[in-house]
Amino acid sequence: MIVTTTPSIEGKKITAYKGVVFGEVISGVDFIKDFAAGLTNFFGGRSGSYEGELIEARNQAMYELERRAGALGANAIVGVDIDYEVLGQAGNMLMVTASGTAVVAE
Template sequence: MILTTTNTIEGFKITDYKGIVTGTSSELKTKFSFKNDKNMQIIEDLMNEAKEQAFQKLQTNASHLKANAVVGISVDVETVGGSYFFVSVTGTAVLVA
């Protein structure tokens, strides 16, 4: 599956728009001090894992719509109370040829 933040895919023609798809993921983190490089690495690893899970869900949702690409992808990261963070990935599922 092709994933892109752009609205077109060079060398491909969008033949059908299937709909908006999302993928979300959340992670719980304990309160860390941002002054410690080790803690920053742990937080970065957790965020990357959550982002990967969100992208996997996005692709699964696009596949259910019989799409072979997702265009116009945006990624949003939100934090709540300093303990949780949420990753949301949104795009338009399309069929390209």
């Protein structure tokens, strides 16, 4: 599956548009990761626990995006955009949304 942020694919012709597709993931941060990130915030530096959670959530959202496009008969997704949002009263939930247009490209 070709996945691109551009509206077209160089060297390919889009022959069919299958629709807008999304891949959403909501991920909670557990107490241990939150505690470790708090220490990083206090002492400075990068938070490996939060970075790992973000990478995993983004990978899952992209997987869902590709899976849903494939279910529509697409072989590519153009115009991909990834959005991040913090949810929950304590801000301990992360939502990652990947969206794009499922197409058939030849």
